[in-house]
Amino acid sequence: MTQQTTEFQSDVLNELAWRGFIYQQTHEELDEELSKGPMTLYCGFDPTASSLHVGNLVSIMGLAHFYRHGHRPLALVGGATGLIGDPSGRSTERNLLDEATLQANLESIGAQLERVLGASRTMHRSEDAKAGEPVAMVNNADWFKEWSFIDFLREVGKHFRVNQMLAKDSVRARLEEREQGISYTEFSYMLIQAYDFLHLNQNEGCRLQVGGSDQWGNITAGVDLTRRRTGESTFGLTFPLITSADGKKIGKSLGGAVYLDGEMTSAYAFYQYWINQGDADCGRFLRLFTFMPREEIEELEAKIDAGENRGEVQQRLAREVTTLIHGEEECEKVIRASRMLFGEKIEGLNDRDLQSIFAEVPSTEVERGRLVGGELGLLDALVETGLQKSKGQARRLLEQGGVYINNERVEDVNKVLGEEDLASESMLVLRAGKKRYHVVRFV
Known part of the structure; x- marks a missing residue:
């Protein structure tokens, strides 16, 4: 591992350093190589869930900065590795996914990566921006589906030494958990990711792999495998795992x-x-x-x-x-x-968004038929929701100008709630006074 420096020859490393992305790199020569012209690189994303999260955003943004500086990034979704599970950063074994779930996750995550990396082409672009074609998406299932287990052991496994694999942080940490340990399935993950780098090097001219710092062992394994098989120098670069100032994990x-x-x-x-x-x-x-x-x-x-x-x-x-x-x-x-939440008219929302906004506000469910049939007076609603103790109190508050539907003051003491009062598909918001809100959901 080389120490981070304050100045680089290449524009992209200068920007990444200033922004706080650079944690580890395998060779100092990476800077010189990046300064010579566009380089193909990749970052992998495993589809262990149907969505990426904010923690993944560090790697996505790192990939995007290379893209914005004219380099050629590949976003790899792990259709093969997703079936295995990466032990890096884990204290327990991952649950293995079935193929249907995996495929659904791949489609969802692929769409997210395309959207974010695509947006990076246009947000705050400088006049000399160089990013060109959309970022290419690759799936390692496309090259692993043809492998047999025996062939993989002969062609890839023979290049790895078990003692070196055991020394990797991701493996050693799991072995120290005596009760849990690590399965051979997850232990083999390193070989598969290493071969991804070799395959992309031979077929896409890829010379750099980037990822979170928990991927250091997997990345260096790919660098070593590529050197042994091709004699070519390849590089690895990791980004820090981000925590907030109080030590909480970002995301x-x-x-x-x-x-x-x-x-x-x-x-x-x-x-x-x-x-x-x-x-x-x-x-x-x-x-x-x-x-x-x-x-x-x-x-x-x-x-x-x-x-x-x-x-x-x-x-x-x-x-x-x-x-x-x-x-x-x-x-x-x-x-x-x-x-x-501060008094602007509540309108144009769907149920999901309204629930998110008023998540901490008390709510009451009311039969939808009472709304459709004009059977629920506003004064009754104020009492049923507990905003007022009696219809008399509700009437006095309304006459004083203190009753609101969706943040609009109501003056009619005989007001009957109807579907036109809904702020979303099934909900409206009552307010008594300045700050007492109550969500009414019609079901």
Whole structure:
């Protein structure tokens, strides 16, 4: 491993270093080779779930920066390795996926990678940007499906020494867990990933593999295998595993992982995750998770250092990352939704988004027929939801201008709720006074 330096010959390593991406590299010569012209590189993503999460975003962004500097990145989805399971960073054995689940995961993750890497071509582009064709997607199942077990042992396995494999951090850590240990299946994962690098080197001219620092052992195994089989020098580069200033793993919230799939983590919840980051993390996360120019980021960092940030930096961070993952239109929608908690009219939402916004607000389910049939008066609803103790209190509050439906004041004491009052497919929001909200869902 070489030490990170402050200046590189190649533009891409200079940018990656400033943004905090470089953790390990196999050879100092990588810088010189990158400065000579475009290089083909790859990063692998295993489809162990139906969505990537924020932790994966570090590697995606690293790949995108190479792309934006004119290099040729390949995004590998592990149709073969996904059936095995990578022991790196794991204390327990992964559950093996069936092929139907794996295929569904591959399609979902492939679409996410295409969307994010595609967006990287246009966000904050400089005039001399060099990125050209869309990033190529490859699947290692395409070359492993023809292998027999015996052939793989003869052609690949013979190049590995068990004592060297046992010395790798990912394997050694699992062996120290005496009760769990490691299966031969996961122990073999390193060989398969190493062959991926060899295959892409021979068929795509790939000379660099990048990934998280937990992939160091797998990456160096691929570098060694390629050198033994071809005599060619190839390179490895890893990115740090990111934690927040308080030591929490990036991409984790109180409810679990923060996913890139809007069905698993809504765009609103995703936006709020970034809004809630502390000042101590914002500058670093702007560097890692956005394509904003250096000058703009440093201006925002200076605002934090001067104690002048009043949430503007978090808002910029949330806007940039949400736009990257969910698109500008969806980002504008969640920003508008955020304002609804502070009195803006609640409208144009679906049930999922409304539930995300008002996740901490009490709710009541009411039979849908009462809404359709005009059987639920507003005063009754205020009492049934517990916002008011009696219809008399509800009437007095309404006459004083303190009753709202979807943040719009109601003045009619005889108001009967109807479908036109819904803020989403099945829900509306009542408010008593300035801050007492209640979600009513019609089922």
